[in-house]
Amino acid sequence: MYTTTAITLLVIMDPPGQVPVFLSLVGRRSAEYRRKAAWQAPLVSLLVISLFAVGGRAILAYLHIGIPALQGAGGLLLLLVALQLLMGLGGSTAAQVSDDVNVALVPLGTPMLAGPGAIAAVIVAVSQVHGDVPGYTAIAAAILTVHAVVALALFFSTGIIRVLRVSGITLLAKIAGLLLAAIAVQLIATSVIGFAATA
Template identity: 70%
Template sequence: MSFDTTLYMTAVITLFVIMDPPGAIPVFLSLVGRKSKEARNRAAWQAPLVSLAVITVFAIGGQAILNYLHIGIPALQGAGGLLLLLIALELLTGRDANQPKGTEDVNVALVPLGTPLMAGPGAIAAVIVFVNQAEGHSGAPLAVGLAILTIHLILFVVLRFSTVLIRLLGVSGISLLARIAGLLLAAIAVQLIADSVRGFIAGG
């Protein structure tokens, strides 16, 4: 069984751009910045773990779930594109991602960090597409699985050492990363919506 290196790299790059580990830093720090070091470290591994669980579920049975609910990939792409566009606008306009009052006891590693920030519609749709592409190709499913593990390992490392990155980059550097991430997310959102429209036209 040969390992599909091209599919692996394509999946890693795509998921990296969609899930945007550097762009998660400002949100992560705004939610856990005032918590203890132990709480920050715990959230740093809990959030990627939650995301990994959600992504894995959809990688294994996502198509079956969509079929049961009578939802097609174009619909998921359209919904994902619209939601990503909203997130992109928040990043581009620099809206405050502070935790709402009254939610101090909520485990932010589950919501919103694990999902929908990381395991959002865009990432779910991308994984389902990659799994469909991997069907019937020897070594391709392994490539997709390793790509999912790789991106979540990157997410953990980025969040775990985000305090160091803040000190190195400063507030201005993180703000710049957020703007760049917003621009990339906006482009991805438009592409998802365009793919959704093409899918509806082709299937209609």
């Protein structure tokens, strides 16, 4: 169970793929802010995923929310971030908005790391254990391992900023925005397919 859960979360959360988005969002901030964001984002993700691991099915059932709804909401949030990166990161207004928002919480912690895919994967993994304590322990260890890998990837990526400079970060923001937009559209499309299948 440990290996399966860890590999699934690593593929979904994609630590190397988070690096360009992380750099594009924090590249213009101070070194202290970048180091803080590098551990805050995985910590937020860990808290959210742990919450859903413990009571995910009950939370979704109580609120009458399905996985397709989570996917649609995550897709819309990512699309807004993607549009900001593609069109507004270089402008003064966008820079002011970014300064007022802790990007380690949104969009890095959630929905980039603790997104619909990771939440659904954890809920499914927990539902397969059926009260087995070693199984729960294995899932918890897998979640901690994956978040440690993510934290290391983000922490060491801060050194790349010295090489990229402002022009490199601007280019990276455009590329990250395009990739995020594609991920967002895919999430929304998957959400629509999920709703259609349950209709």
